[in-house]
Each structure stands twice: as structure tokens, then as C-alpha cells.
Ligand SMILES: [Zn+2]
């Protein structure tokens with residue numbers, strides 16, 4: 001014999017599982033992020049000097065006993081990926097005297 005109440009409860013469980021599966025599948029679709037011009041020192045290309053290549057970023061460093069001081073980043077040259085717009089700009093020529 002069929003019990004109508006347990007039949008409805010069973011249908012609801014199957015339907016609920018199907019909806020949950022669809023939602024979790026859609027959420028995992030978007031995970032890709034655009035590539036950033038990030039140097040090996042962990043700072044953006046914009047923080048690096050165009051000519052010398054020095055990194056201008058400063059970070060708070062603990063010196064002990066609760067004292068802190070600003071320390072320049074030790075990076076001297078940008079090593080990250082080169083953005084396309086920078087790659088195609090011609091190099092600046094030295095002034096002709
Ligand atoms: Zn750097």
C-alpha cells in the first residue's frame with residue numbers, strides 16, 4: 001500500500017537535493033582572476049621606479065620591545081610580468097647635445 005504522506009516527503013527530499021546541487025555547481029564557476037603586475041617582492045609594478053627599478057614601498061617593521069620603524073623595501077628591480085601597454089612603449093632616448 002502507498003502512504004501519501006511519505007510519498008510527498010520523499011519527493012521533497014529528492015527535489016531539495018537537486019536544487020542544492022545546482023547552486024553549488026554554479027558557485028564554483030567563477031574563480032579566475034585577471035593577472036596582476038606583481039613583483040617578486042610582493043608589491044605592484046606602480047610602486048617601482050621606472051628608471052632605477054627601486055621599490056618605493058615601505059613597511060612597518062618591529063624592532064623589538066614594541067618599537068616599530070618604517071623600512072624601505074629591499075627590492076631593486078621589478079621582476080614580475082610586464083603589462084602589455086608597458087611592453088609596447090618605446091624606450092626614452094637620451095637627449096642629443
Ligand atoms: Zn619589487
Ligand SMILES: [Zn+2]
Pocket residue numbers: 039041042043055056057073074075
Ligand atoms: Zn617591494
